[in-house]
Amino acid sequence: MTTSGDWPKASTADADPAIAVLDGVSYDVEGTRVLDGVTLRIDAGDFLGIIGPNGSGKTTLLRVLLGLLPPSTGSVTLFGADIRRFRQWQRVGYVPQRPIVEPRFPASVFEVVMSGCSARTGLGRRYGSAEREAAQRALETVGMAAVRDRRIGRLSPGQQQRVFIARALVHRPELLILDEPTVGVDVDAQEQFYALLHRLNRELGATLVLVSHDISVVAQEVTRLACLNRSLIFHGDPGEAISSGALERLYRSASRVVTHRH
Amino acid sequence: MPEILQYGFMQRALLAGLMIGVIAPAIGVFLVLRRLSLIADTLSHVALAGVALGLLVGWHPALGALAVAVVGAVGIERLRVQGRLFGEAALAIFLSGGLALAVVLIGLSGGFRVDLFAYLFGAITAVQARDLWIILGLGCGVLGAVALFYKELFAITFDEEAARVQGVPVDALNLLVTLLVAVTVVVSMRVVGVLLTSALIVVPAVTALRLGRSFRATIGLAVAASLFSVLAGMTAAFYLDLAAGGAIVLTSIALFALSAPLART
Numbered sequence: 001m002t003t004s005g006d007w008p009k010a011s012t013a014d015a016d017p018a019i020a021v022l023d024g025v026s027y028d029v030e031g032t033r034v035l036d037g038v039t040l041r042i043d044a045g046d047f048l049g050i051i052g053p054n055g056s057g058k059t060t061l062l063r064v065l066l067g068l069l070p071p072s073t074g075s076v077t078l079f080g081a082d083i084r085r086f087r088q089w090q091r092v093g094y095v096p097q098r099p100i101v102e103p104r105f106p107a108s109v110f111e112v113v114m115s116g117c118s119a120r121t122g123l124g125r126r127y128g129s130a131e132r133e134a135a136q137r138a139l140e141t142v143g144m145a146a147v148r149d150r151r152i153g154r155l156s157p158g159q160q161q162r163v164f165i166a167r168a169l170v171h172r173p174e175l176l177i178l179d180e181p182t183v184g185v186d187v188d189a190q191e192q193f194y195a196l197l198h199r200l201n202r203e204l205g206a207t208l209v210l211v212s213h214d215i216s217v218v219a220q221e222v223t224r225l226a227c228l229n230r231s232l233i234f235h236g237d238p239g240e241a242i243s244s245g246a247l248e249r250l251y252r253s254a255s256r257v258v259t260h261r262h
Numbered sequence: 263m264p265e266i267l268q269y270g271f272m273q274r275a276l277l278a279g280l281m282i283g284v285i286a287p288a289i290g291v292f293l294v295l296r297r298l299s300l301i302a303d304t305l306s307h308v309a310l311a312g313v314a315l316g317l318l319v320g321w322h323p324a325l326g327a328l329a330v331a332v333v334g335a336v337g338i339e340r341l342r343v344q345g346r347l348f349g350e351a352a353l354a355i356f357l358s359g360g361l362a363l364a365v366v367l368i369g370l371s372g373g374f375r376v377d378l379f380a381y382l383f384g385a386i387t388a389v390q391a392r393d394l395w396i397i398l399g400l401g402c403g404v405l406g407a408v409a410l411f412y413k414e415l416f417a418i419t420f421d422e423e424a425a426r427v428q429g430v431p432v433d434a435l436n437l438l439v440t441l442l443v444a445v446t447v448v449v450s451m452r453v454v455g456v457l458l459t460s461a462l463i464v465v466p467a468v469t470a471l472r473l474g475r476s477f478r479a480t481i482g483l484a485v486a487a488s489l490f491s492v493l494a495g496m497t498a499a500f501y502l503d504l505a506a507g508g509a510i511v512l513t514s515i516a517l518f519a520l521s522a523p524l525a526r527t
Contacts, residue, residue, distance in 0.1 A: 094427040115417045117413075
């Protein structure tokens with residue numbers, strides 16, 4: 001893995017260092033409230049972990065944050081702009097939950113990573129050498145340059161996940177959002193993966209939002225922790241989440257008991 | 263000069279065939295990968311209503327087909343975006359609705375006529391000079407649109423949600439693809455026939471998907487398979503006096519069958 005030049009530092013010059021703000025966000029599906037009054041602020045340089053049991057609204061929260069779902073109440077602000085008017089998508093990278101790769105989909109690894117340049121290149125414009133170099137650098141960042149001409153469907157789940165991170169990194173986003181990125185990824189690959197996230201956050205200054213149900217790993221890695229179960233139960237320092245009993249409250253009602261004693 | 267190239271009608275038919283051979287599979291790869299193959303069949307039935315309308319009111323049937331197919335394409339996309347119907351159910355309504363409208367309009371215009379059969383099943387003798395200009399103009403439009411939006415079309419085909427988060431106008435491009443299918447059906451129907459055009463959109467794309475290692479290579483293979491089918495089918499039609507559309511589609515299906523042992527894993 002090589003370091004990939006200068007990363008655009010998150011906009012600390014702005015008066016408000018908030019990268020993203022959710023203010024009183026609720027989301028209803030057919031009359032059922034799946035998110036309830038979530039207020040959450042993500043600052044530049046944060047590595048925020050969002051945890052919660054299955055069905056706690058974690059993915060919904062991300063989709064609202066990304067403007068893929070309109071909130072039923074409340075507002076979402078990204079880089080100081082209301083999400084409905086936000087257009088600077090090149091500042092945001094997104095790694096969806098376990099993307100379903102049809103194994104026969106005829107795309108090379110390089111083509112998949114290049115597709116991350118759409119926002120930067122502009123509608124109807126062709127990719128140029130700058131985009132190809134950026135894709136190559138992103139593949140090197142995640143350690144996948146050796147397989148750039150392989151078909152995406154032939155890679156292992158862990159390798160595919162790194163390719164999708166490269167796709168999200170290719171335009172050097174200031175905010176990188178990852179939804180359950182380690183599901184189906186073996187333990188070795190997971191360690192490399194968290195080392196990569198750590199480096200992106202500490203060395204390159206990227207702001208990260210990571211959704212996971214794997215609390216033991218997440219609590220070790222992140223700088224901020226949010227516990228979600230339809231509403232926000234806790235938001236703050238990861239150590240405090242354990243000492244304050246927030247984790248216990250989070251999983252008390254969950255049918256599947258997840259306890260990791262430290 | 264071989265006999266097949268000596269006739270004006272055959273030159274026009276071959277030119278039209280080459281244009282069809284390029285655009286139909288190019289758009290077909292996007293459709294098949296998004297599991298929307300049935301859109302091609304649906305729009306061809308809708309276009310048939312346009313042909314019947316054109317014959318009834320005295321427009322050029324290709325323009326009638328274009329107008330009705332475009333209206334159908336917009337309607338299909340609106341139903342799909344609303345998401346109130348299951349995807350395929352919306353298509354089934356348009357498919358049978360198009361055919362029903364066609365039958366009614368054909369009845370009103372005095373029943374089946376010879377030129378209607380030419381539109382249904384295609385004919386190499388049918389491409390008039392005026393048809394050729396419509397075919398080349400519309401075909402260049404489809405090719406230009408695919409070339410212009412290639413990277414966005416790849417992005418939404420591979421991962422629609424990730425494309426949306428990049429600010430790609432996904433809904434507008436979905437509509438564009440459906441419109442391009444409508445235009446491709448209209449371009450193809452003169453030679454291949456309105457009932458067989460969907461085969462030329464889908465079959466070479468499926469063949470190429472068995473072989474291609476990258477997206478670009480897959481589109482290239484689909485175009486190659488389709489051009490071979492068009493040329494071989496039209497040559498057979500000329501020398502053996504076969505129905506051109508049928509010969510072209512049978513050739514492309516033969517290529518599909520022959521590609522099985524070469525399929526990559």
